[in-house]
Amino acid sequence: MRTTLLCALVLGGGAFAVSASAQDSQTLTVQSQVAPYCSEFSVNAAPMNLGSLAGATGQVVADFNGAPESSREISASFYCNAPSKITLEANPLLNDEVSVIEDSSSFTNRVDYTAVLRWRDLEGSASSTLADGQEINALQANTGPITLTLTDPVTSGNLRPVAGSYSGEVHLTITLTQ
């Protein structure tokens, strides 16, 4: 009886020693994700004032160099962390106060221009003579200021614009492409 009990204790001690000295490892996978994303920005509601659209001859000015505001930084720091696309659409400057022009071979109520958008080193332009917007593709993530510049005023046939107030818009649509 005494002999039997001793053997049992030795076996139990041996089993405990084996478990404490064995090596083991566990691998944990750390997983996360970053969704495609573009930062937000708000547009100043005040219109860009191009000033006088006609020169001394009554024809449209050659450029907007003398305009109070022909260029505007729309966003000081805009970013997309993935490829993106900006669609730029320019709508002509129209004088809606004059709906009918009697001498339409000499005058117009429409002034066209080109909108140039620069986003850091990306640049694209759209003319208001085009019905469709122009796409500016950012093939990779990009960050930097967005600046809109209006250039190249023109009227069809170099017609003189009738007197009055003109208004137009530039539309930007920014979409992620993935």
Added chain:
Amino acid sequence: MLDHLKFVVAAIGALAVPTLAHAAEKQINITGEVSGACGVGSPDVTEINLYDLTGPNGMLDPGKLGTTVLGRATISDAWCNTPHSLVMEATPMTLTRAVTYAQPSDMARKVTYDARLTGWGNYPFTGRPRGGSDRYAMGPMLSPWAASSPGLVLEVSKLQTLTPAGTEQPNLMLEYGEYRGTVTITLTTEN
């Protein structure tokens, strides 16, 4: 403990996922202004020369009495981009030489004429100066207008001698000398 660690990692992942992935549409308004203005270019000639006015008997040349155009000037570029009016001011051709004696009743020192303007509006516009400076107004015209090619054309015709009071009277003898009159065309915005 392992379960607890997994929970922490999952939470960090959730924080990294942005919630504002989006497409954005923005509109930038632009404005401009065209002031009301008119422009009158330079005429192709600054002087319309009618040459010798006298006929064989010292009176006004009969060939200058009718509607035959005796002289013409063209302003190729004249325009108003807003409602406007046109004013033509004309003076008779008057003897420029100083004359110390009274004008004889059978003689003339002034000659009137038709100053016919075409190219503005849909109809010709005619003045016939008999006084010191006669004013003829067209308008206001409510629409912008530009003279189409060849432009604003002034034609002179139908000469006639005038009495000192400015009454047309034929068969007066013209005193010798140079005769000059002026026609001034002015476009003015209405606003």
